[in-house]
Amino acid sequence: xxxxxxxxxxxxxxxxxxxxxxxxxxxxxxxxxxxxxxxxxxxxxxxxxxxxxxxxxxxxxxxxxxxxxxxxxxxxxxxxxxxxxxxxxxxxxxxxxxxxxxxxxxxxxxxxxxxxxxxxxxxxxxxxxxxxxxxxxxxxxxxxxxxxxxxxxxxxxxxxxxxxxxxxxxxxxxxxxxxxxxxxxxxxxxxxxxxxxxxxxxxxxxxxxxxxxxxxxxxxxxxxxxxxxxxxxxxxxxxxxxxxxxxxxxxxxx
DNA sequence: GTTGAGCGTT
Numbered sequence: 001x002x003x004x005x006x007x008x009x010x011x012x013x014x015x016x017x018x019x020x021x022x023x024x025x026x027x028x029x030x031x032x033x034x035x036x037x038x039x040x041x042x043x044x045x046x047x048x049x050x051x052x053x054x055x056x057x058x059x060x061x062x063x064x065x066x067x068x069x070x071x072x073x074x075x076x077x078x079x080x081x082x083x084x085x086x087x088x089x090x091x092x093x094x095x096x097x098x099x100x101x102x103x104x105x106x107x108x109x110x111x112x113x114x115x116x117x118x119x120x121x122x123x124x125x126x127x128x129x130x131x132x133x134x135x136x137x138x139x140x141x142x143x144x145x146x147x148x149x150x151x152x153x154x155x156x157x158x159x160x161x162x163x164x165x166x167x168x169x170x171x172x173x174x175x176x177x178x179x180x181x182x183x184x185x186x187x188x189x190x191x192x193x194x195x196x197x198x199x200x201x202x203x204x205x206x207x208x209x210x211x212x213x214x215x216x217x218x219x220x221x222x223x224x225x226x227x228x229x230x231x232x233x234x235x236x237x238x239x240x241x242x243x244x245x246x247x248x249x250x251x252x253x254x
Numbered sequence: 255g256t257t258g259a260g261c262g263t264t
Binding site: 017019021022025046047048049057058059060061085090092093094 | 258
């Protein structure tokens with residue numbers, strides 16, 4: 001996916017990965033290639049996509065053959081406006097070049113064979129570090145996706161995520177926020193007490209005039225080609241099947 | 255037709 005015609009990492013021998021952030025969701029690898037190829041030899045471009053929706057996550061990985069060219073790409077393309085949005089180019093943490101990167105900064109990368117390391121300006125990186133620390137709040141949100149995926153609700157993940165972000169004090173005012181981290185407590189809340197959900201989903205009045213099965217069917221298909229994909233990617237699994245054989249399973253067995 | 259902090263595929 002998002003490669004130049006090959007599946008998986010083509011040849012990662014001495015490539016240097018760059019992380020391109022803040023790109024649009026419609027930006028493809030083909031759009032980034034002509035831009036990044038100007039700075040040097042681009043080996044591969046990979047854009048992670050969401051497993052559920054299939055769209056890009058808004059960032060890409062550009063692999064360069066040489067480190068100095070990658071460094072130049074960071075200096076030149078960082079902050080460049082691509083498709084109406086300012087992208088952010090920085091060295092990736094994971095990858096074959098992770099060993100040579102120390103805390104997001106290059107330790108020793110300037111092969112003498114190339115001798116083109118004159119474009120390096122450390123003053124620029126200070127701004128990036130400050131900018132990076134400023135926006136650094138949460139680290140991972142895919143975990144929430146995984147947990148919600150097992151619940152069979154893929155539309156509530158965004159709403160709950162926003163509600164948590166919008167009201168962080170609610171977690172603290174509750175005395176113990178650990179209860180919300182516990183899947184058992186959350187399941188119990190959904191079964192017995194969930195006033196917010198009831199107000200937001202007045203299915204009662206709607207079921208009188210419309211059958212619940214009709215809610216499952218959308219009046220207008222958004223993407224016909226995605227319908228079978230979503231059906232096969234995230235089918236409705238039974239709790240016994242989705243549960244893994246772990247000692248915590250005793251809660252499910254009740 | 256949608257959102258916007260972050261770190262990756264067979």
